[in-house]
Amino acid sequence: AASAVPGYSPGFKKPPAMLRLKRKRLRRSEPGAAPPPCGEAPPVPSAPARRNPFSSLDNAPRAAGTPQPRERSRRPPPPPPAGGSPSAAPFWQLLESVCEDKPARRAEPSERTDILALTDDLHLPVAVPEVPSSPRHEFPADWSIKTRLLFMSSQPFTWAEHLKAQEEAQGFAQHCRATETNLPQSIQEPKLSTELRCAFQQSLVYWLHPSLPWLQLFPRIGADRKIVGKASPWSQDEALQQVLMSDWSVSFTSLYNLLKAKLCPYFYVCTYQFTVLFRAAGLAGSDVITAVISPTTRGLREAMRNEGIEFSLPLVEESRTRKQKNSEVNLETEVANSLEVGEEPAPSDDDDESFSWLEEMGVQDKVKKPDAISIKLRKEKHEVQMDHKPESLALVKGTNTFTLLNFLINCKSLVAVAGPQAGLPPTLLSPVAFRGGTMQTLKARSINAKARVHLAYEDIFSLEVVGPIMPHSLHALTTLLKAAQRGAFSAVLYTHEPTAVFNADLGTASPALNKETVRKDLTACGLHPNTLDQLSQCPTLGKSSIRFLEMKDYAYTWKS
Numbered sequence: 001a002a003s004a005v006p007g008y009s010p011g012f013k014k015p016p017a018m019l020r021l022k023r024k025r026l027r028r029s030e031p032g033a034a035p036p037p038c039g040e041a042p043p044v045p046s047a048p049a050r051r052n053p054f055s056s057l058d059n060a061p062r063a064a065g066t067p068q069p070r071e072r073s074r075r076p077p078p079p080p081p082a083g084g085s086p087s088a089a090p091f092w093q094l095l096e097s098v099c100e101d102k103p104a105r106r107a108e109p110s111e112r113t114d115i116l117a118l119t120d121d122l123h124l125p126v127a128v129p130e131v132p133s134s135p136r137h138e139f140p141a142d143w144s145i146k147t148r149l150l151f152m153s154s155q156p157f158t159w160a161e162h163l164k165a166q167e168e169a170q171g172f173a174q175h176c177r178a179t180e181t182n183l184p185q186s187i188q189e190p191k192l193s194t195e196l197r198c199a200f201q202q203s204l205v206y207w208l209h210p211s212l213p214w215l216q217l218f219p220r221i222g223a224d225r226k227i228v229g230k231a232s233p234w235s236q237d238e239a240l241q242q243v244l245m246s247d248w249s250v251s252f253t254s255l256y257n258l259l260k261a262k263l264c265p266y267f268y269v270c271t272y273q274f275t276v277l278f279r280a281a282g283l284a285g286s287d288v289i290t291a292v293i294s295p296t297t298r299g300l301r302e303a304m305r306n307e308g309i310e311f312s313l314p315l316v317e318e319s320r321t322r323k324q325k326n327s328e329v330n331l332e333t334e335v336a337n338s339l340e341v342g343e344e345p346a347p348s349d350d351d352d353e354s355f356s357w358l359e360e361m362g363v364q365d366k367v368k369k370p371d372a373i374s375i376k377l378r379k380e381k382h383e384v385q386m387d388h389k390p391e392s393l394a395l396v397k398g399t400n401t402f403t404l405l406n407f408l409i410n411c412k413s414l415v416a417v418a419g420p421q422a423g424l425p426p427t428l429l430s431p432v433a434f435r436g437g438t439m440q441t442l443k444a445r446s447i448n449a450k451a452r453v454h455l456a457y458e459d460i461f462s463l464e465v466v467g468p469i470m471p472h473s474l475h476a477l478t479t480l481l482k483a484a485q486r487g488a489f490s491a492v493l494y495t496h497e498p499t500a501v502f503n504a505d506l507g508t509a510s511p512a513l514n515k516e517t518v519r520k521d522l523t524a525c526g527l528h529p530n531t532l533d534q535l536s537q538c539p540t541l542g543k544s545s546i547r548f549l550e551m552k553d554y555a556y557t558w559k560s
Helices: 016-028 069-073 091-099 165-176 194-203 238-260 298-306 314-341 356-361 372-379 381-385 400-410 471-484 497-503 515-521 529-535
Strands: 112-114 146-153 205-209 266-270 275-279 290-294 394-397 427-430 438-441 443-453 456-469 489-495 548-552 555-559
Touching: 146 471, 165 194, 165 205, 194 205, 194 471, 205 456, 238 266, 238 275, 238 400, 238 427, 275 400, 275 497, 290 400, 290 497, 298 400, 394 400, 456 471, 471 489, 471 529, 471 548, 489 497, 515 529
Parallel strands: 112 443
Antiparallel strands: 146 456, 146 489, 205 427, 205 438, 266 275, 266 427, 275 290, 290 394, 443 456, 489 548, 548 555
16 A cells, blocks of 8 residues: 555645654665554565555655655755845845745734745745846836735835825825835935835826726636636626626727827736737837737637738747758758768758659559648648747737727627626726726735744845736836835745736837937826836846846846
């Protein structure tokens, strides 16, 4: 039986702590198999234990002394630098050291809780890249939507707690009036700084449509589990669905008009299958309005072509160009080698529709030739294979974005016809107000936690921000923390993965654009000039996004 194999214990019988203790005892003992528990027969060496088909990989039988996969992949963290302060050691080392004492289940965070309660999340990056970026005074624009930010610092975040009613109202007013807040490099008493607290409230504001308080409207991709069971009176009422879609169309058109007038910098359209990012002219290095859609399918792309929408697949074209260059290099090498030997290069046979070789053999009437449909499907095989993948990103530019607007308004597949999201219009997210939009705020809370430093636990302070965190909010929050935390903090960023590909360089850079031109054209878009400078740069993160951000001595390093 599987229960007689040493080192095997189902997770539902013993907590992970007991498993750890048992493995430590096995490592201290002899290399041979551990003795079986009292009352059980010793295992027979010639009859290997049968694997339990209902067990997970972590509970599968293992020989004595074989480490668990998590143990095998775990690396001991490097010793922290001298000094002993929590901020002296890199933040990911603090996470690794505490993860060794991970509790069996997550508890609600209290005023003083273990750091693990903050970082134990399904979306925590599995591994932190080894090579960080070089320190810079600004981090690159990240166009992905974040679902959660976790800031850590050796300085307390008490200034972000319990805002007064006047400070909250002032923050809302500053947001609506697009007031620029310029803080000093360092604030000695952040808790007493009304300007800082008002700016913090201002940075948490975003605009949403539709607004249904009992439903979580972001993220929409893969959100069926969170929406199922919630009241949705429109799912079986076609008249109500038409009213919701009509209202949504008005809001969507309002956002596009603001974007075209350069009064809105960008906005997102989040459907249950894909996400669309509209960017104003001047952002991401482009001198025209752009819209990026990801992920896409062959059916969606075909429908867009039928509507006359001109678009490109920049990531597919980039991959095709790279393969073509590699193949040309390999072909030149082969031809050169064959000429040296004295052989003639073999003729290329790239035409799939040519069957002249059958006539030469005299069997053209006996072999069934593939029809035109089969040939077309074979040619489109690579296009179907990239469906639902980041490489399927589609780019629409210029006046075609208006055609895309009409296409999305009239597209029947934009809204689910079955399931928990049936009849629910897509979510619109914007940094500025628009017709039909509802003002929302990101949820923020500060918590005191503990981290292990030099074999002892020391206080470390954290600020957690939850919600659809757009690029301008991330930049505004880091700008505030730079002044409030005296230029030293770390952050773990949780990305909505389908939007990470928005950081890819799409080849839309315009040499005529410069910082002054963008600031002049988008001066009324509602963003701080420094944020505008960051978002106007060409994307440099590729198909990834920033996962970890750290500031030391007012200089950023990040890992993607």
